[in-house]
Amino acid sequence: MDTETDAGQDLVVAYDRWRTAPPPEAGTDRVMAVNHLSKVIRPLIEVSDKLCNVAPGPLSGPLAAFEYEGHDYLLLASDAGPQEVDEMTAEFAKRAAASPEVRHVLLCTGPRPASLACRAAQLLGDLAERVIVLDRSHLDAAVCGVATLADLVRAAFRRGGALHPALADLVLPRTVPVVPASMDPAGRRRELFTEFAAAPHTEAGAGAVEVRPLLVGGLTGHIPTGLAVASDGQVLVTVDGGIVNLDPRTGATRWCLALPGCDGPVLPRDDGSFLVMCGGTVLCWHEGVLSAVAGGFPPGARLVAGDRGEVWVLSGSGVTFGSGEGTLALTWIGLEAGRQARYSIAFDAAVRSAVCLGKRRFLLAAGGHHTVVDLALSTDVGPRTAWIPSHAPYPGHTLASGRDGAITLSPDGSGTGLVLHHVDTATMTGTPEPLAAVPLGIASGLAAIGDGSALLLGMLPGVPGEQVPVLLRLSGLPHDMPDPESPVGKTDTGSQEAREPYREVAEQAAGNKRHYRQAAERIGVGGQGEVARATHKPTGVEVAFKRRTSNLSDAVARMTREIELGRRLGGHPHVMPVLDAAADHRWFIMPLAEATAEDRWAELRDPTQLRVLVDAVASALAAAHEHDWVHRDVKPSNILLLNGTWRLADWGLVRRPRGETTNADRTRFGVGSPGFAAPELSNPTGAHDAGPTSDIYGLGQVIGWALTGEEPHANVPLLPPPGPWRHIVQQATQLDPAHRPQNIAAFLALVERETAASRELPAVRAQRLLAEANTKGSGQRPVEELLDLAAANPTDTHLYLEVLSELNSPGPALRRNPRRAAAVLQAMGSHRHADPWPSFATIDRVMLWLLEAARAIGNTGDLGLLSEATTALCSWDEAYDQWTPQGATTKWLRTLRGTAAAEVAGVLRRFPASARHYGELTGEMGVDLAVRSAIYHVAQDQK
Secondary structure, eight states, X not given: XXXXXXXXXXXXXXXXXXXXXXXXXXTHHHHHHHHHHHHHXXXXXXXXXXXXXXXXXXXXXXXXXXXXXXXXXXXXXXXXXXXXXXXXXXXXXXXXXXXXXXXXXXXXXXXXXXXXXXXXXXXXXXXGGXXXXXXXXXXXXXXXXXXXXXXHHHHHHXXXXXXXXXXXXHHSOSXXXXXXXXXXXXXXXXXXXXXXXXXXXXXOSSSXXXXXXXXXXXXXXXXXXXXXXXXXXXXXXXXXXXXXXXXTTTOOEEEEEEOTTEEEEEEEOTTSOEEEEETTEEEEXXXXXXXXXXXXXXXXXXXXXXXXXXXXXXXXXXXXXXXXXXXXXXXXEOSSTTOEEEXXXXXXXXXXXXXXXXXXXXXXXXXXXXXXXXXTTOSOOOXXXXXXXXXXXXXXXXXXXXXXXXXXXXXXXXXXXXXXXXXXXXXXXXXXXEEEEEOOSEEEEEEEEETTEEEEEEEETTOTTOOEEEEEEEEOOOOOOOOXXXXXXXXXXXXXXXXHHHHHHHHTOOSOGGGEEEEEEEEEEOSSEEEEEEEETTTTEEEEEEEEOOOSHHHHHHHHHHHHHHHHTTTSTTBOOOOEEXXXXXXXXXXXXXXXXXXXXXXXXXXXXXXXXXXXXXXHHXXXXXXXXXXXXOOGGGEEEETTEEEEOOOTTOBOOTTOOSOGGXXXXXXXXXXXXXGGGGSHHHHHTOOHHHHHHHHHHHHHHHXXXXXXXXXXXXXXXXXXXXXXXXXXXXXXXXXXXXXXXXXXXXXXHHHSXXXXXXHHHHHHHHHHHTSTTOOSHHHHHHXXXXXXOTTOHHIIIIIGGGOSOXXXXXXXXXXXXXXXXXXXXXXXXXXXXXXXXXXXXXXXXXXXXXXXXXXXXXXXXHHHHHXXXXXXXXXXXXXXXXXXXXXXXXXXXXXXXXXXXXXXXXXXXXXXXXXXXXXXXXXXXXXXXXXXXHHHHHO
């Protein structure tokens, strides 16, 4: 975000802090309140006068003196209620009489400003000509960036006639501009529609989409930038001069809001109001009243309708090739100036539009890839393998299509056509399916009108000498909701069921401290913050409320990082999430933990219980390290137990990715907790350059602490008694980082080797793990260990054919570790030559296991892994002609589409003896052409 936008956001945050502060009382609280207001007023005035004088004092006293365009102004503020109006106005009149050359501004921050203005006019008499009364609506507008406060004051004096002018009177043009020319029904200008001919234009795809022109021409001299349809059927078109009401039957136009600078789609509200972006400000227009409800956004920001009436703003941009974090963000706005909660999102793509898929789950549409982010869980967009490929170069318009789908509109690259795509966000695989091609050159807006229909506003291409707008009706768009019982689209989020109450808190997050009732007892106190038990009032859910107790820059930066990482990794089953936070990062909300690792030390002396904790923390660290973040403060008090699951918390000392450190000087005294911090963290260079090995050292010390009950000393490995864990700690806590395991995978491999029974045959251990893995509710640990064991023993035929092939639902576990999955699938394929030959029952079981793996992997879009699974399956199919698995494979081949179908087709060509088993598919038109072609060519080659 650029400097100007940063300043705008900071001003909004400061304003929210003043606005939500308790009502000022006499004495110190009252002075503090005006000090907070001064922090808002000063930058609003400094735009016009860098030397303005902001004078803290009682709210009824002078707040600022400034010069603007040759006139002197004195700004006073009052939170007076009706009973204080006379006294305050008398003081105000006295000041006005004593300074005849000064123009006076009374800023009424309290209730009933109109009553105050009316009474002030009576008491001021002739002095009223040099006085204006502004209220919170004017202050809102200045803070949100509609105009500078000085410009609003100047406009009020220039227009004159009103002691208390409405915001609309100061902002809207004095003379309403000429209404844009009406559009014509399409039938009157049929000569322009050669592309639409006699029959409606349709395109085969997910369904028959009808494209019918309604209106053409008009809007002369205005460029449309947005389209919306209100609940009462009104069509609202955004043009460069404001908002136009367009009758879709007759083409008649009239101004709804004549205000230059409006841009993007309007967002209609159920109460008849509507919102629109104007510059970096969100404005609300309702029954002739204009108000500013949010601001500080960069150019190009767009409104996005959320679920349950929520309103969001999409702003900024992602980045390309991993070059930094970008400025992409979704910001929740509470329709009241200052009520904003910004969610920064790191996505290596240029996001053009976004659409809410329900609750706080959004599709981010970009050229090259789309992705889905669930802000109630985290701001992480997932690995690149989970992104949805897209051939749309500029998907600037998006509609929701049920709970797990969306429709995007983008130019086709020719300059004379647009294309509609359907995006399946449930499977998150394959290329979005084209729905219709539309012969328009420019897309100006897309708005749903219900029942699978939408309106599209664009420009006809190739019309000499003019830009001809066209309004089209699209019918037959997919809009059905998916079967809620279907497993497709459900996300494995670890302890999701346990988090549901907390999800409700996250879904209502608004950065509003008043939503929480804090208990007096503190459950955690540190040098820069404290934690208290609290209740989320709207849901009654108990949470932990953590607030910053220091305003030092390091403390602010620490909590900012903690909130950022808690949001980014909040969907991970072993990371403590951030559910809500203040805009200025002064406090945040997280789930209420049952205990810390310190509290459960006695239980952790049991190696089995310790292994559960180690696996959980290692999993959380691996997720952070994948993004090049290093925790740097792994210790027992930062490991929390939530609903029986260990979670890593307190990311305040995290080292950001390379090149993104905001202030390297913060590590000048080292970081981390004595004893648990790696030796390199004690000096500035080592702390700044810390890598995964620093966290591995901390985890090694946690193991030593658990097994010895002793507190570690700086740079002294805390070795447990002789046994498998001693060697683990010894390796993890080497003083030289180069001698430790270099990543979490290597650390876990060390743990596995040392804790496994040394004389137990792999197949015997595998049998025990299989029984655990196939037991309902056992979790992922035995599945992961079984696959690790298989990958480490690729030649063990018994382990693969008699044990691993019995594992239920292998797909999800294989997807979690692609490298391990590739090794396992390759080994399973090699065992087709087992001696003696496997039984027919074993052959069926192995082939069906491989088929299930291929089906699950195909849904992820990992083409390399899909090829490995299909290769293993076809190699078994060539070796053994088994009808049962072939029948199941035939059904699977019928379901393949897009890049997955092309990948499988390539494998079939390499295994002609297997491909010929599916010759019946060549005559089925519903089968993907790539699959049919591969089978057909194999058959031809064999003739």
